[in-house]
Amino acid sequence: MKRTLIAALMVSAFWPLAADAHKRWLLPTDFSLSDAEQVSIDLTASNNLFYVDKGMPPVGISIIDPQGVTHEPINPVKRKRRSVFDVDIEQPGTYRILQGGVPMYFVSYKVPGEEQPQRGRGALEELKAGLPDNAQEISFAESVSLVETYVTLGAPSKNFGSSKKGIELTGGDHPNMLYADEPSRFEFSLNGKPAKGLTLEVTPDGTRYRDSLGTVSYTLDAKGGAEVEWSTPGRYLLEVATEQKMPEGSEIAKRYYSYFVTVEVLKP
Amino acid sequence: MKKAMVLGSLLLAALSVRAETVSVELAIPQLDVAEYHRPYVAVWISNEEREIVEHIGIWVEQEKWWRDLRSWWRRGGAYTELPLDGVSGATRKPGVYTLNWQGDLPEGELTLNVEAVREVGGREHLRLPLPSDRNGQVEQTGDSELGRIAVTITQ
Structure with missing residues (x-):
């Protein structure tokens, strides 16, 4: 318990509030596997995608296997420009790899x-x-920030978040089954309810080699979802964030929520 | 009486079945490259939803690289238990091969897919729409990893 707290403190000490403009992301070496293997995952904050810039403390990380069992990261290392850890992808189905999600x-x-x-x-x-x-x-003030990605061995399975705390990806298309020529639906929740009206920002990899970020924004519908059109095959970062000013007299004056997920989109 | 019923149901079954024959001529080109590995190849028929409805041929080696046949893998290869009898086997050297398949194809527009990927090489995925009347031949020639593909379907 004490360890978790210290971990959470270290994370928050680095990335306090929504005002921080950096993108945060987890980037696995593979999103889809046909044989059991160890996958390395970068954990970094940066402005450019996906170029490592500021290694984040590899703490508060959970790996949730297809059976729902939580695993620890293997060989976590924090370096100046990047942090990295390994994950054993051994069971058929989808693994969810995340950092944060704790208020x-x-x-x-x-x-x-x-x-x-x-x-x-x-x-x-x-x-x-x-x-x-x-x-x-x-x-x-309260802050709930979740950074995650998904890796599948063999056939994909459902492994969305369900903590009902902060912003989570809760439905839509499978994050490891995305094709550049097909729109993909993503559904988000905020504290367990559809994240209606929030903005989803979708940015493709390779920002360093173009003049604009290339971010496309979507307003989430009544189900907290949006149909995303992909501009090109490749890796994308999806972000949803919001802040709420609580009514005068509330113990918590402000609440900050942020969510980041890295996905891979295939050439058809 | 019982015999008649069995006979009747057999007759019905025979009537509802439209057996199709699919024959695929597939050329793996000779490539002038420094490091050559035989391509992994997947040949399948897909429906309008791009789902795999039948496998015609799978030529692969190490399981680790199956996912590099990435269209096949994500369209249904990941759900497929290999080996598939009479369908899957080892990779082949350059040459022209004929794959034959016989069975019942579902209704709707169908496409024959041929995907090839080569270690330290490229990847190519050809899609040949099959004639709606399920009779005839279509062909296409690849640009890099695949040569001429000709598919003949009869019913």
């Missing part, structure tokens, strides 16, 4: 005599307990 809390407050507001992050109860008696203008 994190932030506090800011002022104390008399100090110009700058004080800040803290961690579990909500700990933050509350750590407040000085003379703290004023106390404001809490």
Whole structure:
């Protein structure tokens, strides 16, 4: 438990809030396998896709196998520009590889005599307990951020997220069965309900070699879904993010949610 | 009485079945390359939804690379247990081969797919729409990994 908390703290210490403009992504060496194998996965934040730039601490990572059993990453390494870990893909079906998805809390407050507001992050109860008696203008924020990807051995199986916390991919086409000449549907939920009205941003690989990012935006429909048209075969990053200002007087003043998934689109 | 019923049902079954014969002539070209490996080849018939309805031929070696026949793999190869009797086998050297298949094809527009992929080489996927009346020949010639493909269908 303590370890998980420290892990979460380290993650959040690096990537605090939605204001961070970097894209975060997990990129596997393979998305689709025909024989059991170990797959290496890059974990990085960058502006360009998919070029490693800032290695993120390889903590808070879960590998969920086709039976729903959670595994630890193998050989996690943090380097300056990239972090990487391995995953054994041994069972037929779809593995979900993720980082985050756990609510994190932030506090800011002022104390008399100090110009700058004080800040803290961690579990909500700990933050509350750590407040000085003379703290004023106390404001809490919550953040749930999930970065994930999918890898399939043999025939694909259903392995979507179901924590009902933050933004999750919950339905639509299988993320390992995408073709450049067919639109693909993705459905998202926010805290377990359809993520209606949020914006899905889809960016193809290779931003370094074109003048524009090439991001296409979709507004999620009543089911929290969108039909994505692919411009070319290749790897894509899909992002959904939102922030909610809570009503005056709420204990949590603001909630931030973000979601990133890396997928591969095949040439027909 | 019982005998008559059996006979009747056999007759019905025979009437509802339209057996088709598919013959595929497939050329694997001789390539002038520094490092040559025989291609992995998949030949199948797909429906309008691009789903595999019949396998005609699968020539492969190591399981690790089956997924590099990427159209075949994601369209249904991943769901297929190999070996397939009379269909799957080892890779072949350059030459012209004939694959024969006989059976009942489903209704609707069908396409014959030939996909070839070569280690340290390229990949090519040819699609030959089959005649709607299920009679006749269509052909196509590949640009790189495949030579002339001619498919004859009769019913």
